[in-house]
Amino acid sequence: MQLFPCPFCGPRDETEFHFGGDAGNARPDGADVPIERWANYLYLRANPKGTAREIWVHMNCGEFFVMERDTVTHKVLSSAALGGEHAA
Amino acid sequence: MTRRYSALSLFKEGLAGQTGWQPAWRSPEPKPSYDAIVIGGGGHGLATAYYLAKNHNIARVAVLERGWIGGGNTGRNTTVVRSNYYYPASVELYGLAHRLYEGLSKDLNYNVMLSQRGMVNLCHSTAEMEIGARTVNAMQINGIDAELFSPDDVRRVAPIYNFSPDARFPVFGGIWQGRAGTARHDAVAWGYARAASRLGVDIIQNCEITDFIIEGGRCRGVQTSRGAIRAERIGMAVAGHSSVLAAKAGFRLPINSYALQACVSEPVKPILDTVVLSPGCGVYVSQSDKGEIVIGGGLDRIPSYAQRGNLPTLEAVIAGLLEMFPIFGQLKLMRQWAGIVDVVPDSSPIIGESPLPGLFLNCGWGTGGFKAIPAGGTLLAQLLASGKHNDISRPFDLDRFASGRLIDEAAGSGIAH
Ligand SMILES: Cc1cc2nc3c(=O)[nH]c(=O)nc-3n(C[C@H](O)[C@H](O)[C@H](O)COP(=O)(O)OP(=O)(O)OC[C@H]3O[C@@H](n4cnc5c(N)ncnc54)[C@H](O)[C@@H]3O)c2cc1C
Ligand SMILES: [Zn+2]
Numbered sequence: 001m002q003l004f005p006c007p008f009c010g011p012r013d014e015t016e017f018h019f020g021g022d023a024g025n026a027r028p029d030g031a032d033v034p035i036e037r038w039a040n041y042l043y044l045r046a047n048p049k050g051t052a053r054e055i056w057v058h059m060n061c062g063e064f065f066v067m068e069r070d071t072v073t074h075k076v077l078s079s080a081a082l083g084g085e086h087a088a
Numbered sequence: 089m090t091r092r093y094s095a096l097s098l099f100k101e102g103l104a105g106q107t108g109w110q111p112a113w114r115s116p117e118p119k120p121s122y123d124a125i126v127i128g129g130g131g132h133g134l135a136t137a138y139y140l141a142k143n144h145n146i147a148r149v150a151v152l153e154r155g156w157i158g159g160g161n162t163g164r165n166t167t168v169v170r171s172n173y174y175y176p177a178s179v180e181l182y183g184l185a186h187r188l189y190e191g192l193s194k195d196l197n198y199n200v201m202l203s204q205r206g207m208v209n210l211c212h213s214t215a216e217m218e219i220g221a222r223t224v225n226a227m228q229i230n231g232i233d234a235e236l237f238s239p240d241d242v243r244r245v246a247p248i249y250n251f252s253p254d255a256r257f258p259v260f261g262g263i264w265q266g267r268a269g270t271a272r273h274d275a276v277a278w279g280y281a282r283a284a285s286r287l288g289v290d291i292i293q294n295c296e297i298t299d300f301i302i303e304g305g306r307c308r309g310v311q312t313s314r315g316a317i318r319a320e321r322i323g324m325a326v327a328g329h330s331s332v333l334a335a336k337a338g339f340r341l342p343i344n345s346y347a348l349q350a351c352v353s354e355p356v357k358p359i360l361d362t363v364v365l366s367p368g369c370g371v372y373v374s375q376s377d378k379g380e381i382v383i384g385g386g387l388d389r390i391p392s393y394a395q396r397g398n399l400p401t402l403e404a405v406i407a408g409l410l411e412m413f414p415i416f417g418q419l420k421l422m423r424q425w426a427g428i429v430d431v432v433p434d435s436s437p438i439i440g441e442s443p444l445p446g447l448f449l450n451c452g453w454g455t456g457g458f459k460a461i462p463a464g465g466t467l468l469a470q471l472l473a474s475g476k477h478n479d480i481s482r483p484f485d486l487d488r489f490a491s492g493r494l495i496d497e498a499a500g501s502g503i504a505h
Contacts, residue, residue, distance in 0.1 A: 001399055015400045019344075019391055039490040043342035043433055047331035049393045071345070072393045 005079040006058040007065050020055035022046050023066045051077065091286075093197055112278055113285035118292050121318040122150045124472050125310060127297050127333065129153025131162040131273075131458065132325035132450050134280035135465020136472070137289040138196075143466070144473035147288035150319075151281075152312060154296040158277030161327050162458065164427035166350050166384040168363055168374065169459040170207050170268035171232055174223060177483040177495050178436065179230040181463055184480060188462030189271060198279030200271045201377065207268035207363035208237060208245055212257045216367070220263045227265075237262040245362045248415050256411050257368040268363060270374055276461055300337045300447070307337065307446035321472045323448045325464070328393070328428025330451040339443040341451070342432055342489050347388040348455050349397030349405075349426040353419040355379030360413075369408030381419060383409055387431065387455060397426030429454050434494040439467050440477065440485035448472055449486065 003011040022045055028037050046052070049071060056067045068077040090097045090108045101108055124140055126133045129151050141147040151157075171186040173179050193199050211220040220236060227234035235241075239259045243251060249259065281291050292314070301309035301316060309318030326333055328345045355378050365372035370386045385405030388398050402424060410417055431454045432438060438452040450468040453460060467481040477485065488494055 014390065014398070019389070035490050040340075043489045044340040045331070045342065045344055046335075046340060047344050047391070048335070049329070049332045049345075052391070054391075071391060074390070074392065074394055 002074060004056070004058075004067065005076060006061065006063065007079055007081045008061050008063050009058060012058065012060065016058060016060050018057045018059055020057050020064060023053040023055050055082075093199075112282040113291050115293065116290045118150060118152075118290065118295065118312070118314050118317055120316070121309070122290070123148040123319060124321045124323065125149070125317060125319040126151045126468075126472075127310065127322065127324040128160070128326040129157035129277075129281070129291065129293065130160045130325060130327060131158070131276050131280065131461035132327075132453070132464040132468065133323070134277055134284060134291070135461050136323055136325060136450065136468040137291075137465075138280045138284040138287070139465050139469035140472060141284060141287035141289055143469060146473055149284075149288075150290045150292055150317065151284070152295045152297060152310070152317070153291070153293045156293050157281050157291065158274055161427040161429060162277050162461070163274055164350070164425055165273055165458045166372070166374070166382050167270040167273045167376075167458065168207065168268070168372065168384075169202065169271050170265055170363075171459070172207070172209070172223070172227060172234060172263060172265045172268065173232075173497055174226050175495050175497060176230055178497050179227070179232055180480045181437075181467075181484070182460055183230075183232060184466065185460045185463035186267065188466070189459075190267075192271075192276075192279070192462060196279040196283045198275060198282055200275045200279050202269065202271045203377070204267050204269040205362050205374070206245065206264065206266045207365065208242060209263040210242065210257075210364065210366045210368070211260045211262055212366070212368040213260060217260045220261060223263050233265060233267050235264040235266070237264045246360065246364050248359060248413055249364070250412060250414050257366060270363065270376075271458075272377075273458060276458070280461075280465070297333060298336075300444070302337075302444065305445065307444050320446060321448070321475075322446060323450060323468045323472050324442075325450040325468065327451065327453065327457070328430050330430050330449070334442070337442065337444045337447055341438070341449075341486075343430045343438075343452060344391045345393055345428050346390070346431050347392045347394060347397045347426040348384075348429045349388065349402060349424060350382065350384045351402070351405075351421050351424040352376065352380040352382050353416070354422050356381070356419065359415075364412070366408065366412055369411050371405055371408040371412060373409060373412070380422065381416060387429070388426070393428055395426055395428055397424065431455075433489075434496045435498040436495040437464070437484055438486055439464070439481040440471065440487070441475075442486070
């Protein structure tokens with residue numbers, strides 16, 4: 001059983017968390033977004049082997065946050081509230 | 089020297105002290121160039137090489153495998169073979185695979201131990217029964233064998249299920265496919281390897297692709313741990329590692345990699361002679377020819393390249409198993425393991441040319457690509473040979489994500505993912 005650090009609640013059981021995709025995958029804005037851009041946003045993923053920056057939601061408190069972790073060792077490297085840097 | 093397997097060759101080798109058997113496949117040094125390269129020595133890669141040689145007379149082919157053939161998901165899966173899908177495009181694909189499986193032992197001269205013991209997908213409520221009836225109708229209309237089972241039918245094929253009145257997941261009926269069953273997973277890899285090698289294909293193990301050779305905007309070869317190898321057509325069937333290689337080729341895929349785990353019990357006497365899947369319990373189970381109870385379930389919840397699986401999912405699977413079969417509470421688990429599978433938003437595979445011309449994809453089979461190996465191989469071979477889609481592979485091209493023509497088989501494929 002792994003503990004994930006929620007920036008709001010502290011370390012909690014991994015089963016309380018839900019994966020939300022790549023960090024920095026900003027929703028396209030505007031009226032004439034090309035189809036490919038929409039497809040990229042909706043479907044394409046970095047899916048790195050190693051260090052990944054990801055959006056997670058802690059289902060108990062409902063907060064979304066950015067977690068950096070290693071997808072091979074599952075070691076968590078950092079965890080921070082979303083702030084305005086969702087696109088970063 | 090005995091090359092072909094038959095009753096007669098077994099008998100002769102018995103008299104000769106088993107001294108004349110040949111290695112099942114050659115292990116040559118890689119050549120500097122080939123007509124085609126297949127990356128990944130799992131079932132799909134090996135089948136692709138075999139059909140390139142057999143159907144298209146292209147035998148200057150190398151299969152390049154980072155570890156040992158069949159060491160990925162092909163050797164880690166729970167061996168269920170079926171074609172009980174919903175959409176016509178899926179039925180064409182998995183139906184082709186199922187038919188080829190039925191003739192595979194003969195075609196390869198290698199016993200893949202296909203055992204068509206039937207499979208039942210249980211329904212645990214009237215609502216699930218309605219969906220079940222809809223699925224059975226769809227399968228029948230698409231020409232796939234299917235039957236809607238009553239509770240008594242389920243009792244007949246799986247009498248040890250928990251039919252007690254206080255069962256948490258009572259049986260309302262089920263979806264039955266009689267031609268479904270299991271096949272020996274290693275034998276599928278080894279049989280294709282042997283047959284491909286005999287047609288001239290070079291199977292090269294311990295050869296990791298580290299980069300692509302890109303010239304004039306086209307893929308013209310690969311860099312490997314055993315040097316550069318060139319080819320004008322390259323196919324890639326590396327399952328859970330597709331994104332890793334795509335990144336080296338300069339594009340992303342609609343894929344997340346997850347661990348999928350399985351486990352087996354100690355061997356026991358025959359007690360379950362069909363495959364049983366319960367979506368409610370999140371478990372599917374069969375008994376191996378050795379007598380082990382083979383148990384599979386849903387995906388792990390966390391994207392991962394750690395080929396081991398995690399405990400909460402395993403606990404949920406075992407809890408579900410004991411809801412289904414309280415009698416299994418006495419069993420000891422012998423082994424647990426996981427494979428890294430490539431999960432696509434619509435749970436359908438990706439077959440087609442990649443954004444890098446000359447590089448073709450066969451990936452995204454997720455939790456269910458073992459049953460599809462003969463079709464995946466046939467279709468990737470045709471793409472490599474002709475550069476063009478077959479009608480069966482066309483709907484599975486990468487362009488479906490931009491066009492919106494998704495083939496959402498998440499429900500049709502049975503288990504949660
Ligand atoms: C626990 C579990 C249970 C499953 N149960 C079923 C089931 O019952 N029925 C079913 O139909 N499907 C099932 N599946 C899914 C099925 O196993 C896969 O879809 C299928 O085996 C994929 O075959 P493949 O040839 O594409 O991939 P693999 O067999 O994984 O082969 C890919 C190969 O590529 C190699 N590779 C990776 N990177 C590189 C590189 N850089 N260079 C060279 N080689 C590389 C790997 O070493 C590997 O050998 C299950 C999977 C798992 C994990
Ligand atoms: Zn929280």
